[in-house]
Amino acid sequence: MNNNFGGIMLRTLVVILTMSVCSVYAYPKIDSILTHIDNKYSLVTDVKSRVDLTQQKVNQGAKKLQMTYYRRDSDKSFLIIMDAPENEKGNGYLRMGDNFWMYRKNTRTFQHINRDESIGGSDAKGDDFEDRKLMEKYKPAVDGSGNEIITDDTLGKIEVYKFEVAAKVNDVDYPKKIYWVRKDNYTVLKEAAYSQSGTLMQSAYYLKFTTIKGRDIAVKMLFVDEFEKGNKSVVEISGISIDKLDNDIFTKAYLENLSK
Amino acid sequence: MHYLFQISLRNLLRQKRRNILLGVAIAFGTMVLILASAFSHGISEVLFNEIVVYVSGHVSINFSDNGNQFAQVFHDGPRVLDIVKKEVPEMRNVQESMGVMARAIGNGKSDNVIMIGIDLKSGDEKDLQDAEKNFRMIVGDFYDLGDSTIENPVVLSEQKAKYLNVKKGDIIRVRYKMINGQDQASRLTVVGIFKPANIFMSAPVFLEIHDIKNIAGYGPNDIGTLFISLKNPKKDAIKIANKLQKKLQPSLAGIYGDLSFKEVSAQSTILGTKSDTASRNFLARTITFTDSTIKVTRDAVFISDSLANVLHVTTGDQIQIDFKPKYPDQKGFGLVKITGIFSPNKTVPSNVVLVNELDFYKVFYSAWPMNFMENKASFVPDTTNALYKTFSPEWNLLSRVKTTEQMTKQMREVGSKRIRGTSVSVQSMYESASAVLNLEVALHLITFVAVMILFFIILIGVINTLRMTIRERTREIGTIRAIGMQKGDVKMTFVLETFFLGLFSAVTGTILAFVAMKIMSMIKIDSGDNPIGMLLSNGHLHFAPTAVSVAGYIILIVFIAVSTAYFPARRASNKSSAEALRHYE
Numbered sequence: 001m002n003n004n005f006g007g008i009m010l011r012t013l014v015v016i017l018t019m020s021v022c023s024v025y026a027y028p029k030i031d032s033i034l035t036h037i038d039n040k041y042s043l044v045t046d047v048k049s050r051v052d053l054t055q056q057k058v059n060q061g062a063k064k065l066q067m068t069y070y071r072r073d074s075d076k077s078f079l080i081i082m083d084a085p086e087n088e089k090g091n092g093y094l095r096m097g098d099n100f101w102m103y104r105k106n107t108r109t110f111q112h113i114n115r116d117e118s119i120g121g122s123d124a125k126g127d128d129f130e131d132r133k134l135m136e137k138y139k140p141a142v143d144g145s146g147n148e149i150i151t152d153d154t155l156g157k158i159e160v161y162k163f164e165v166a167a168k169v170n171d172v173d174y175p176k177k178i179y180w181v182r183k184d185n186y187t188v189l190k191e192a193a194y195s196q197s198g199t200l201m202q203s204a205y206y207l208k209f210t211t212i213k214g215r216d217i218a219v220k221m222l223f224v225d226e227f228e229k230g231n232k233s234v235v236e237i238s239g240i241s242i243d244k245l246d247n248d249i250f251t252k253a254y255l256e257n258l259s260k
Numbered sequence: 261m262h263y264l265f266q267i268s269l270r271n272l273l274r275q276k277r278r279n280i281l282l283g284v285a286i287a288f289g290t291m292v293l294i295l296a297s298a299f300s301h302g303i304s305e306v307l308f309n310e311i312v313v314y315v316s317g318h319v320s321i322n323f324s325d326n327g328n329q330f331a332q333v334f335h336d337g338p339r340v341l342d343i344v345k346k347e348v349p350e351m352r353n354v355q356e357s358m359g360v361m362a363r364a365i366g367n368g369k370s371d372n373v374i375m376i377g378i379d380l381k382s383g384d385e386k387d388l389q390d391a392e393k394n395f396r397m398i399v400g401d402f403y404d405l406g407d408s409t410i411e412n413p414v415v416l417s418e419q420k421a422k423y424l425n426v427k428k429g430d431i432i433r434v435r436y437k438m439i440n441g442q443d444q445a446s447r448l449t450v451v452g453i454f455k456p457a458n459i460f461m462s463a464p465v466f467l468e469i470h471d472i473k474n475i476a477g478y479g480p481n482d483i484g485t486l487f488i489s490l491k492n493p494k495k496d497a498i499k500i501a502n503k504l505q506k507k508l509q510p511s512l513a514g515i516y517g518d519l520s521f522k523e524v525s526a527q528s529t530i531l532g533t534k535s536d537t538a539s540r541n542f543l544a545r546t547i548t549f550t551d552s553t554i555k556v557t558r559d560a561v562f563i564s565d566s567l568a569n570v571l572h573v574t575t576g577d578q579i580q581i582d583f584k585p586k587y588p589d590q591k592g593f594g595l596v597k598i599t600g601i602f603s604p605n606k607t608v609p610s611n612v613v614l615v616n617e618l619d620f621y622k623v624f625y626s627a628w629p630m631n632f633m634e635n636k637a638s639f640v641p642d643t644t645n646a647l648y649k650t651f652s653p654e655w656n657l658l659s660r661v662k663t664t665e666q667m668t669k670q671m672r673e674v675g676s677k678r679i680r681g682t683s684v685s686v687q688s689m690y691e692s693a694s695a696v697l698n699l700e701v702a703l704h705l706i707t708f709v710a711v712m713i714l715f716f717i718i719l720i721g722v723i724n725t726l727r728m729t730i731r732e733r734t735r736e737i738g739t740i741r742a743i744g745m746q747k748g749d750v751k752m753t754f755v756l757e758t759f760f761l762g763l764f765s766a767v768t769g770t771i772l773a774f775v776a777m778k779i780m781s782m783i784k785i786d787s788g789d790n791p792i793g794m795l796l797s798n799g800h801l802h803f804a805p806t807a808v809s810v811a812g813y814i815i816l817i818v819f820i821a822v823s824t825a826y827f828p829a830r831r832a833s834n835k836s837s838a839e840a841l842r843h844y845e
Contacts, residue, residue, distance in 0.1 A: 058370065098558065112672070114328065170440040196477075199445035201435070227435045227445055228363060228370055 027150045030140035030163050033179075036186045038133040040215055046072045046245040050083075050238050053124060058230035067119075070249050077250040080119060081258055092255045093119060103255050110252055123223075123233055137172045138165035152183075155190060159183045174201060187216050192226075200226045212242060264749060268756035275729070282725050283765040286817060289718040290769025293813050295776055296711045298805035300704050305804045306797050307700050308493050308689075310394070314460070316692035317357065317487025319348075319501045321508070324674050324683040326621065330361075331439045334655070334682055336586065336628045337483030343507050344488060350496045352489040355379050358472050362436035364448075364465070366424025373420065375434065375448075377469030377484075380406045393798055394461060399428045400452025405468045407451065412475060415452040416465040426450050432465070438477035446475045457798055481587050481628065493689060501688035505660050508684060510653040512641065513624055514632035517583025517592060519563075519613065521571045528567055529632060529639040530581060530613045532620030532652030533560070535680060539650045543614075546646055547602045551575070554600035559616050561596045566610040568601045575600060579613075585627035594623030607646050612639050617652045617680040624654075625682070658685040664694040703795075723824045726758060730828045737832050738840025747833045754829030755822055762821030766814040777803040 053065040066084035071077070078095045082088040090105030093113075101110040102117065140148040141164040150163035160180045167175040174193035181188050187209065193202045208220035219238065225231035248254050272279055312318060321340065325331035334340060344354050358377030364370060378391055380403070395402045398418055405413050414432065416424075426432055432448045448467065456462045478484070490496045515530040533543055540556040550565055554575075563573065573579060575598055583592035596619050604610040615623070632638045641648050656679050661667045667687060674683045690697060737750055784799050796802065832840075 167442075170442070173441070173443050175442055193443075195435075195444045196438070196442060197445055201443055201445060227433070228365060 027148070027161065027163075030148050030150055030165065031135070033161065033163065033181060033186055034134045034138065034140075034165070037181070037188060038135055040186065041217075045213070045242040046070070047240065047242055048245060049240045051080075052234075052236040052238070054234045054236075055123060056230070056232050056234075058228065065119075065124075070245055072245055072250060075250075079250055079255065081255065090258070092258070094250065094252060094255055096250055101252070103252070108256065123225075123231075124235075134165075137167060137169055138177065139168045140164075141166040141176065153180060155180055158189065160189060185216070188218075202226055210240065212240060264752050264756055267753050268760060271753070271757045272760055278725065278729070279761060282722060283761055283768070285718050285721055286762060286765035286821065287769035287772060289715050290766045290813065290817050291773040291776065292714055293711055293817070294770055294773035294805060294810055295803070296707045297809050297813065298773070298777055298803040299801065300707045301804040301806060301809070302797070302802035303703050303795050304700055306795060306802050307696055309489075310797065311460070312493070312689050312693045312696050313487065313489050314357075315696060316687070316689055317355075318490040318493035318497045318689050319488040319504065320357070320687050320692055321486040321488075321504065322685045322687060323483075323485060324685075325439065325625075326618075326681065327674050327679050327683070328441065329671065329674070330437055331441070332358075332484050333439045333478060333482050334484075334684065335479070335482055335625045336654075337481050340483065340486065340508070344486065344504065347503060347507050348488060348490075348500055350490055350492065350500060352491050354486055354488045356469055356473075356483055357485045357487045358469055358476070359464070360436050360472060360476050362434040364424060365433045366426040367430060369423060369425045371420070371423050373416075373434070374464040375414075375436070375472055376464040376466050377472040378405060378466050379469045381468075381470070394457040395452075395454040395466075396457065396798075397452050397454045400450075402452060402454075404451035405466065410449050410451060412446060412448045412467060412471050413451040414448040414465050414467050415454055416450065417456045417462045418453050419456070419462050420465060421450070421453045428453065436476070438475075439482075440477055442477075444475065444477070457796075480589060497688040498690060501686050502660065505657070505686045508657055508686065510655045510657055510684075511631075511633070512648075513620070513652050513654040513681075514638065514640070515581065515583050515592075515624060515629045516632040516635045516638040517581055517629070519567065519571060520580045520582065521573045521577060524571050526567055526570045526611075527637065528611045528613050530583075530615055530620070530623070531639075531641070532617045532624065532681075533614050533647075534650055534652055535617050543647065543650050546650075547608055547614075548605065550601045550603060557599065557616075558618065559597075560599050560614070561616060561619065562600045562602050562614040563598050564604045564608070564610045564612060565601050566604065567613065568598075573598055581623055583627075584630045586630050587628065590627035592627040592629055594619075594626060596623070607641075609639050611637075620652055621681045652681060655682040655684050656680075658683055660686060661691055664691055667691045719820060719824065722821060726754075726825050727828050730754060730832045734832060734835070734840050734843035737835065738837045738843065741835075741837035741840060750833035751826075751829045754825055754832065758821050758825035758829075759818060762818040763814075766817045769817075770810060770814060774805070777805065 048068070048070050051065075051067050051069050053067070055063045055065070057063070064084065065082065065088065068081045068083060070079040076095070076097055078093075080093040082091045092103040094101045094103065094110075100113055100117075102113045103110050140150075143149050148163070150161055153160050153162040160182055162178060162180050164176065164178050175196050176194040176198075178192045178194070179188055180190040187206070189206055191204045192200055193204070195201050203224045203226055205222040205224070206218040206220075207222055208218070209216045210219050211217070217237070217240065219236065219240075221235045223233040223235070308318070321344070323332050323334040325333050341354065344351070348354075356377065356379060358375075360375045362373050362375050364373045380388065380391075392402050395415060397415075400415065402415065404410065405415060407413055416426075421427070424432060428450055430450045432450060433445060434448060435443065435445050438444045448465070454461075473482070473484070488500070490500065513532055517527070517530065518525045519528050519530075520526075533539065535558045540558070540560070544556040547562070549562075554562075563571075563579070568574065571579065578595055578597045581592075581594040581596065585592040596613075596615050602608065602614075604612070608614065633640045641651060658670055658674070661670055670685065673679070741747075741750060780801050781803055783801070785796055785801065786799065835843075
């Protein structure tokens with residue numbers, strides 16, 4: 001009987017160990033996924049593109065913004081020039097290192113603003129246009145047993161990993177996020193952002209991609225306001241150019257001259 | 261002299277109808293003058309004690325964390341409150357002002373709101389009554405705001421409740437930014453709906469201050485903007501603001517704690533270094549690096565070579581800082597990444613780590629450290645240290661400004677994020693609430709001009725009547741001069757007669773003014789959303805006559821009446837008796 005009991009125990013132990021090993025190795029580490037995403041989306045070249053932002057708000061109709069966006073990550077610079085609507089045309093936003101200015105065409109003045117300032121009166125903010133690595137902002141969230149929170153899921157017919165991250169710095173909009181990334185290439189397809197109180201605040205859907213120099217770049221995104229139902233924004237990126245940008249572009253003078 | 265009084269008083273009674281009419285005119289003028297003055301003072305009182313107190317405080321201490329105007333927080337709150345309580349005996353009270361912009365969703369309706377905090381716990385009975393006076397509750401109890409069994413109790417105006425389609429007991433969901441910049445959502449429970457006492461109270465929703473601090477992410481030792489109410493704001497506001505400015509000078513910021521890397525730890529002083537170009541260049545010239553290629557960048561963290569040897573760290577390693585916080589409910593902890601190693605010298609000895617101010621303040625403010633200067637093992641640079649001005653202070657005290665324009669410019673400067681750490685500014689109502697004060701000056705001016713026009717119209721009537729009286733009495737003057745009355749006495753008779761007329765009328769006018777004030781202040785005015793409502797006190801006109809102004813106006817009126825009588829009286833008295841007797845009309 002003792003031998004039998006010992007055998008059962010041994011088999012049970014083997015099963016548990018096997019399951020544990022399987023569960024540990026079934027999923028990739030969240031850190032490695034985040035690093036992969038960071039590498040995937042970081043720009044090795046300069047970029048210029050057109051951005052169309054359509055913002056739908058409850059009882060307010062749609063607001064359409066069109067802008068030209070220049071970005072150079074080597075010195076953390078970007079420039080946004082508003083092309084539409086008419087009342088915003090010629091206005092701009094210039095980020096150079098730690099400085100962030102808003103240019104008003106009417107008064108021909110530059111004003112220092114914060115990263116979280118609205119762009120063209122929309123819900124888009126200055127820091128949405130920055131290149132900031134996920135790994136700098138988030139770390140894997142763990143459950144009560146200390147295991148990373150990651151599971152299998154499907155979006156439509158696509159197999160994805162669904163995983164949760166928690167903020168490791170304070171200066172992020174949301175302290176908790178859940179990502180859905182493709183299993184085959186870690187492309188982010190969906191993300192859900194939660195407040196500290198656990199309320200789902202925003203969902204983002206990455207709808208279309210284009211490949212530039214072997215990197216998948218999202219060119220159509222849908223942001224759904226989960227707090228105030230009915231509010232949503234669609235961002236479409238077109239005319240992407242990765243040619244090296246002239247140094248003069250990231251200057252106040254360039255922005256002023258464009259608006260003349 | 262006695263007989264001059266008798267003659268003057270008897271003369272007053274001789275022409276009763278005319279003198280009564282004249283007296284009524286003077287009394288009416290006095291009444292209007294005192295009423296207008298009391299109303300004007302009443303408006304001042306309402307503006308200073310009911311508007312300015314809530315809009316900006318008579319004196320305010322403002323905080324801005326790392327240039328973010330929405331993060332109005334100071335992490336060593338008890339220290340500042342102690343300074344205020346000790347240094348401002350002239351104050352009536354000090355309260356935290358808390359306003360958080362939010363998007364609110366009621367029952368199928370949404371709107372932008374400002375969540376305002378009301379302190380129900382720290383004030384005395386009178387403060388509570390003052391607060392309650394502004395909330396004429398239609399539904400619910402104002403004091404339910406302090407009910408800890410309800411989830412975030414809130415009271416709001418009837419207009420806002422109607423817009424959000426909520427009633428007592430309903431839940432309002434709000435989305436807002438916490439002080440650390442993160443988006444947050446909370447549920448507020450409607451415990452009451454009130455009729456706003458003034459236009460400023462229609463838009464916001466009101467929570468108990470501890471609830472709002474809690475949901476906005478304030479720690480137990482964090483405070484928001486302080487509004488100080490003074491007993492005599494006009495006299496003391498600037499003086500107190502200047503005094504507080506001196507008392508709020510920051511010391512050098514520093515942390516004395518354990519540095520650790522892997523299993524090794526060592527004690528050290530951690531100092532912040534300013535990130536502006538001039539300071540970084542000066543630091544680069546003053547300290548010697550073990551590697552000449554090291555640059556003093558904005559994210560620089562330098563450790564001495566001896567400390568680096570002890571900890572076995574090199575450039576690129578992340579070290580942990582643990583320190584004893586000032587308040588026991590916190591945990592002093594931080595992580596910094598080393599960017600360079602320096603050779604210690606007299607200016608910066610071996611047990612020092614220099615951290616760029618952005619990272620330094622993150623650690624420093626996460627749990628306010630014990631005063632590193634009190635630790636004997638700590639390195640405390642004195643003012644003769646070459647790098648003294650390069651080291652970061654506990655906070656940045658902004659210079660006092662004199663005008664609203666300067667204040668706006670300063671705020672813009674802070675907002676540009678060129679100032680790291682917490683910015684502290686002290687403002688009096690003359691800078692922060694100049695729009696309200698300008699309104700008060702304008703109202704005073706309008707009242708004064710209107711009253712003066714009315715008064716001069718009355719005065720012309722008085723002068724004219726006096727001249728008629730004297731002309732009519734010219735022959736009488738001749739008679740009394742002929743029987744021996746001196747010139748001076750004749751003049752004095754007329755002057756005294758006018759004096760008594762003016763005095764009796766002015767006193768009567770004053771009594772009438774007080775009666776009118778009593779009646780008018782009893783009338784309830786429903787101003788609704790009309791901005792004029794902000795000049796009312798709890799829906800009533802507020803009059804504030806002062807003894808000095810009432811006495812002053814009586815003296816002024818009597819003086820003007822006597823002055824106007826003096827010249828015709830002198831002309832009459834200068835006539836010879838024969839000439840006066842020949843006078844005929």
